Amino acid sequence: MPIPRFWREIEQRYKGIGSRCKNCGEIYFPPRKVCPECRRESFQNMEEYELEGTGEVVTYTEIHEPHQEFEMLSPYILAIVEMDEGVRLTGHLVNVDYDEVESGMRVEASMRKLGEESPKGLIYYGYKFWPIDD
Amino acid sequence: MKTKEEVGIKGYAGYVPRYRITPKEIGDVWGKDGESMGKGLRIESKSVPSPDEDVVTISTQSAKWAMQRADVDSQDIEAIYVGSESHPYAVKPTATIVAASLAASPDLTAADYEFACKAGTAAFQTCMGMVASGMIDNGIAIGADTSQGAPGDALEYSAAAGGAAYIIGSDDLLAKFRHTCSYTTDTPDFWRREGEKYPQHGGRFTGKPAYFKHVTNCTNKLLDETGREPEDYDYAVFHQPNGKFPMKAAKRMGFSKEQIEPGLLVPKIGNTYSGAVPLGLAATLDHAEPGDEILVTSYGSGAGSDSFDIEVTENIVKIDDENVPRIEEIIADNEFISYSVYAKYREKISEGGA
Incomplete structure (x- = not known):
C-alpha cells in the first residue's frame, strides 16, 4: 500500500471516522463525499462522524485458508458487524473462540496490527472486534 | 522530589494479552525441568501477545480505558509519553500512533521513553512535572512491553507482555x-x-x-x-x-x-x-x-x-467498573498455548520463504 493511501485512511482505521449527511442524517463508513440518497443536496453538506465503536455480529466465519498476510493468525474469525449507527463493517474477531461466537453478539472495536508493508516497512494498524458484555 | 502543586492520577487501566504459556511447557522443549524453574522464579504462567498485538495496541487499549475512567475528553490530553523497550519501530514514535488513535492529535506533545523496565515510571515523573509546573492540565503516561527472551535463555521463562496507562492531572484525582x-x-x-x-x-x-x-x-x-x-x-x-x-x-x-x-x-x-x-x-x-x-x-x-x-x-469509590475491566478480570480471561504456537507467535520460527 502506498504511504499516502495508508496515511489518508488513518482516521478511519484508528478512530472509525465516517461521514454523516447533514441533509438526511444518514451515516456512512467509509466516509462518502456525497450522500447517495440526497445527491446534490448533500454536496458540501457532509460532516465527519466518529463511530462509537460498538455493534453486533451479523454473520461470521472461520478462515482456514488465509491470505498470506494473515497466515500467522490462522484459523481466524472474520465477521460482518453492524455498528450501532447502522453501518456494516467487515473485521476480524479476536480474544474469543469460534464456538463462542453467535449472531447478535455484542462487540467493540479494539486497535490491532492489521499487517505490514514488509519486515522493514510500515506497520498497518486498525480495528478488529472483540466481545463485550452489554 | 516534591511537587509544588497537587498532582495525581485521574484515571488508570491496563491490558494483558490473552495467551499464556507455562514454564513446564518451555522447559520440556529445552530439556530443562521447567516446572521447578517456574517454582524457583515463582512464575506459574506468562502472557504471550497474539501476532497482531504489540506495544501500540496494548498502549492504545489501556489509554482508551483509562480515559473512560477519568472521563477526560481526548482533546484535553496535552502530553503522551510511552515507556517501553519493545517499541514496534526503532525510529518512529509509538506515542504518535497512540495519540492519533485516541483522537488526541494534533495539539499535544508526545514522545517515547526507553529505560528497560522503568520507562513507564519515567513517563509518570515527566507528566507529574509538566502538570505541577502548569505546562499542561492532563497528560498520559504509559508503560507497556512485549518483551523478548531468546529461545532457551533463562529470560524465556519470564519475558511477557502487558501494559497500563495513567491519566495524570491536578483535579478530580483518584x-x-x-x-x-x-x-x-x-x-x-x-x-x-x-x-x-x-x-x-x-x-x-x-x-x-x-x-x-x-x-x-x-x-x-x-x-x-x-x-x-x-x-x-x-x-x-x-x-x-x-x-x-x-x-x-x-x-x-x-x-x-x-x-x-x-x-x-x-x-x-x-x-x-x-x-x-x-x-x-x-x-x-x-x-x-x-x-x-x-x-x-x-x-x-x-x-x-x-x-x-x-x-x-x-x-x-466513584469508579464505575461497568465499561472498564479490573486487572484481575483481564488476567482471568486467558488461553494456554503450546511452545510451538508460542514460537510461531513470537516469530522464533520463520515461515518458509519469508
Whole structure:
C-alpha cells in the first residue's frame, strides 16, 4: 500500500471516522463525499462522524485458508458487524473462540496490527472486534 | 522530589494479552525441568501477545480505558509519553500512533521513553512535572512491553507482555502523588544492542548489584525523605522480574507479604517489563479504598529506580467498573498455548520463504 493511501485512511482505521449527511442524517463508513440518497443536496453538506465503536455480529466465519498476510493468525474469525449507527463493517474477531461466537453478539472495536508493508516497512494498524458484555 | 502543586492520577487501566504459556511447557522443549524453574522464579504462567498485538495496541487499549475512567475528553490530553523497550519501530514514535488513535492529535506533545523496565515510571515523573509546573492540565503516561527472551535463555521463562496507562492531572484525582524520588547509576546488568532481536544479561549480576541495590536504596530514600516507615503503607508495589525478587526485597526492607500481594501479578502473567509496575499499581488501585497509602518502586536495568508515595482519595469509590475491566478480570480471561504456537507467535520460527 502506498504511504499516502495508508496515511489518508488513518482516521478511519484508528478512530472509525465516517461521514454523516447533514441533509438526511444518514451515516456512512467509509466516509462518502456525497450522500447517495440526497445527491446534490448533500454536496458540501457532509460532516465527519466518529463511530462509537460498538455493534453486533451479523454473520461470521472461520478462515482456514488465509491470505498470506494473515497466515500467522490462522484459523481466524472474520465477521460482518453492524455498528450501532447502522453501518456494516467487515473485521476480524479476536480474544474469543469460534464456538463462542453467535449472531447478535455484542462487540467493540479494539486497535490491532492489521499487517505490514514488509519486515522493514510500515506497520498497518486498525480495528478488529472483540466481545463485550452489554 | 516534591511537587509544588497537587498532582495525581485521574484515571488508570491496563491490558494483558490473552495467551499464556507455562514454564513446564518451555522447559520440556529445552530439556530443562521447567516446572521447578517456574517454582524457583515463582512464575506459574506468562502472557504471550497474539501476532497482531504489540506495544501500540496494548498502549492504545489501556489509554482508551483509562480515559473512560477519568472521563477526560481526548482533546484535553496535552502530553503522551510511552515507556517501553519493545517499541514496534526503532525510529518512529509509538506515542504518535497512540495519540492519533485516541483522537488526541494534533495539539499535544508526545514522545517515547526507553529505560528497560522503568520507562513507564519515567513517563509518570515527566507528566507529574509538566502538570505541577502548569505546562499542561492532563497528560498520559504509559508503560507497556512485549518483551523478548531468546529461545532457551533463562529470560524465556519470564519475558511477557502487558501494559497500563495513567491519566495524570491536578483535579478530580483518584490518587495523589505526594512524593517521588529516583536512584540512578551506570550498572550493566541487562542490555540489547541496536539491531539485535534479543537482550543479553549478566545472569546473577542482575540481582544484588542491580535489582536489589536500586530498589532498596530508592525505597529507603523515599522513606527518609518522607519520614515514613514501611508499616505506614497499606500497599507496596515493587518491580517484579520474577516472583522471588520483589518478595525478597520487600521482606528485607520490612514490608509484609500482605502489603505487596494485590500488586504482585508476575506469578500469573510473567514479567511485563515497563508494564510491570504500572500494572501492579493498577491492580492495587483496583483494591484500594479512600485514604489508603501506597508505596511504589520500579526498577529498570542499566540501571535505576523511581519511587512514589501515593495516597488514594475518596474519588476511588466513584469508579464505575461497568465499561472498564479490573486487572484481575483481564488476567482471568486467558488461553494456554503450546511452545510451538508460542514460537510461531513470537516469530522464533520463520515461515518458509519469508
